[in-house]
Amino acid sequence: MKIELDILRNAYDYFEESIKYYEIADEDGTHEEAFSDYNSKIKWKMAYITLIQSFELLIKAELKKILDILIYENMDIPITSKSKTISGTKGIERLYNCNPKIISLEEKGFIKECIEIRNSFVHCDVDLDTAEIKPKYCKMYSLFAKMHNELNEESNEVYIRIVNEHRKTHGNVMEFSKGYVVFRNVEMLEEFKNDFLKEIANNKRTGILIDKAGVKYNRYPYGNTEWNVIPPLHEFCPDCAAALGEFHYEDCDIEICPKCHNQLLSCDCELEVYVE
Ligand SMILES: [Zn+2]
Numbered sequence: 291m292k293i294e295l296d297i298l299r300n301a302y303d304y305f306e307e308s309i310k311y312y313e314i315a316d317e318d319g320t321h322e323e324a325f326s327d328y329n330s331k332i333k334w335k336m337a338y339i340t341l342i343q344s345f346e347l348l349i350k351a352e353l354k355k356i357l358d359i360l361i362y363e364n365m366d367i368p369i370t371s372k373s374k375t376i377s378g379t380k381g382i383e384r385l386y387n388c389n390p391k392i393i394s395l396e397e398k399g400f401i402k403e404c405i406e407i408r409n410s411f412v413h414c415d416v417d418l419d420t421a422e423i424k425p426k427y428c429k430m431y432s433l434f435a436k437m438h439n440e441l442n443e444e445s446n447e448v449y450i451r452i453v454n455e456h457r458k459t460h461g462n463v464m465e466f467s468k469g470y471v472v473f474r475n476v477e478m479l480e481e482f483k484n485d486f487l488k489e490i491a492n493n494k495r496t497g498i499l500i501d502k503a504g505v506k507y508n509r510y511p512y513g514n515t516e517w518n519v520i521p522p523l524h525e526f527c528p529d530c531a532a533a534l535g536e537f538h539y540e541d542c543d544i545e546i547c548p549k550c551h552n553q554l555l556s557c558d559c560e561l562e563v564y565v566e
C-alpha cells in the first residue's frame with residue numbers, strides 16, 4: 291500500500307498523536323508527584339514534541355496557501371526535490387511578515403519560545419514540570435486550532451474526526467488555554483491565583499477564631515493530626531490548597547473546629563476569624 295500525506299494531513303497525524311499522549315500524561319489534571327504515575331507523566335514530552343511538530347507543519351501549510359515557494363528555506367535558488375523546507379522558527383517569522391493578521395506579535399514570540407523548548411527536549415536532557423508544560427501545551431493547542439481556522443479547513447473531515455473522537459479532551463484543553471495556571475498542584479485561573487497569593491501573605495494573621503461569647507480558640511493548621519484521624523497525604527490541603535503548617539482557607543471542608551472538634555464548616559459553633 292502506498293501512503294501519501296500532504297502537509298496538512300501530515301500535521302493532523304502529529305496532532306492526533308499529540309492528543310493521545312496528552313490524555314495519558316494529564317491524568318485528569320494531576321500534578322502532585324505522590325499521586326502521579328511516572329510512566330504516564332513522561333508522556334508530556336511526546337505530547338509536546340508532536341504538538342510542536344504538527345504546528346510547524348501547519349505553518350508550512352499556511353505559507354503554501356499564500357504561495358507554494360514560501361515553504362522553502364532559500365527561495366532565491368531553483369527549487370528541486372532536494373530543496374530544504376523552512377524551519378519552524380523561520381517559518382513563523384515569514385508567516386508573520388506575509389500576514390501579521392494571522393498571529394499577533396506576542397503569539398509569535400510565544401510560538402518561538404515553545405519551539406526552542408521542543409528542540410531542547412529532542413537534543414538535550416529533558417527537564418520538565420507539568421505545572422509549566424500544561425499551560426504552554428494548551429496555549430499552543432488553541433493557537434493550532436486558531437491558525438487551522440485561518441486555513442478555512444474547519445470542516446476538513448480528518449480534523450472533524452480527530453476532534454470528535456477526543457471531544458472531552460479538546461474541550462478541556464481549549465478551556466484551560468483561556469488563562470489557567472497550575473499553583474500548588476491545583477489548576478486555577480490566573481486572577482484566582484493572584485487573589486490567593488494575597489490570602490497566603492495574610493495567612494499567619496488568621497490563627498485565632500472567636501465565638502459569639504467572645505471566647506478565642508487556636509486554629510489547627512493543615513497537617514495537624516491532633517483531631518484529624520487521617521494524617522495529611524497531600525503536600526497541600528486537597529480542599530483549600532493550604533500548605534503544611536498554614537491555616538486553612540475560607541470554607542475548607544477539611545478544617546476541624548477547635549471548639550467542638552467536628553468539621554468546622556458544618557458545626558454549630560459559629561466561629562469567626564479573630565482580627566486584632
Ligand atoms: Zn484546607
Ligand SMILES: [Zn+2]
Nearest residue numbers: 547550557559
Ligand atoms: Zn464547632
